[in-house]
Amino acid sequence: TQLLEQSPQFLSIQEGENLTVYCNSSSVFSSLQWYRQEPGEGPVLLVTVVTGGEVKKLKRLTFQFGDARKDSSLHITAAQPGDTGLYLCAGIPSLAGNNRKLIWGLGTSLAVNP
Amino acid sequence: DVKVTQSSRYLVKRTGEKVFLECVQDMDHENMFWYRQDPGLGLRLIYFSYDVKMKEKGDIPEGYSVSREKKERFSLILESASTNQTSMYLCASSSGGSNQPQHFGDGTRLSIL
Numbered sequence: 001t002q003l004l005e006q007s008p009q010f011l012s013i014q015e016g017e018n019l020t021v022y023c024n025s026s027s028v029f030s031s032l033q034w035y036r037q038e039p040g041e042g043p044v045l046l047v048t049v050v051t052g053g054e055v056k057k058l059k060r061l062t063f064q065f066g067d068a069r070k071d072s073s074l075h076i077t078a079a080q081p082g083d084t085g086l087y088l089c090a091g092i093p094s095l096a097g098n099n100r101k102l103i104w105g106l107g108t109s110l111a112v113n114p
Numbered sequence: 115d116v117k118v119t120q121s122s123r124y125l126v127k128r129t130g131e132k133v134f135l136e137c138v139q140d141m142d143h144e145n146m147f148w149y150r151q152d153p154g155l156g157l158r159l160i161y162f163s164y165d166v167k168m169k170e171k172g173d174i175p176e177g178y179s180v181s182r183e184k185k186e187r188f189s190l191i192l193e194s195a196s197t198n199q200t201s202m203y204l205c206a207s208s209s210g211g212s213n214q215p216q217h218f219g220d221g222t223r224l225s226i227l
Contacts, residue, residue, distance in 0.1 A: 030212065030213065031212070031213040033213075033215055040220065040221075041218075041220050041221070042118070042204050042206070042218025042219050042220050042221055043157075043204075043216075043218050044218070045215040045216070045217075048213055048215060050213060088156075088157070090216075092212065092213070100145050100162065100164055100208070101159065101162065101172070102216065104156055104157045105156065106154070106155070106156040107156060
């Protein structure tokens, strides 16, 4: 059973379109992190959300943590080819005994076509 | 910037060989992790370490061992490589405390023939 469900699994869009990626769970998380991984590289942290209802913006990327801290979303406005990559969410469940070990979603593979 | 360096980008080995993957971080991080990444299966934790000479099993430790003799270095060992260990291997480190991000190396693509 995957503790963090990401959707969609794949997304192919044209440059300039908007998109939203979701990260959902039935469990409460103390925080959620979003990473982007480009081909041939390791994941790189984009943002950490900690407070229920929190919204963070990173240029054209908007991240939201659900009020109940069970879900998160990533919205990209006017996508560009440079946004292409694998988007991963990860977090630590609130009831986890070990707060060092992240639970990972399977990722959303985004392709932005020029 | 945190730098996590993995010793090889690509590696080809034969079944039965003992394989060593090395990882070094330069930020004095307490925690270090080894993952493998496979299509459709995501990132799966093999082992992690939260201090020198300390290690804990992750979700898929079978067929692997690790060594952390110095704080900056975390080694993954395939005792007797098998073809089902062909994968992308990623090393990561993080500082102590909750909600800390993990910093990744660029990965080692390992092929076992």
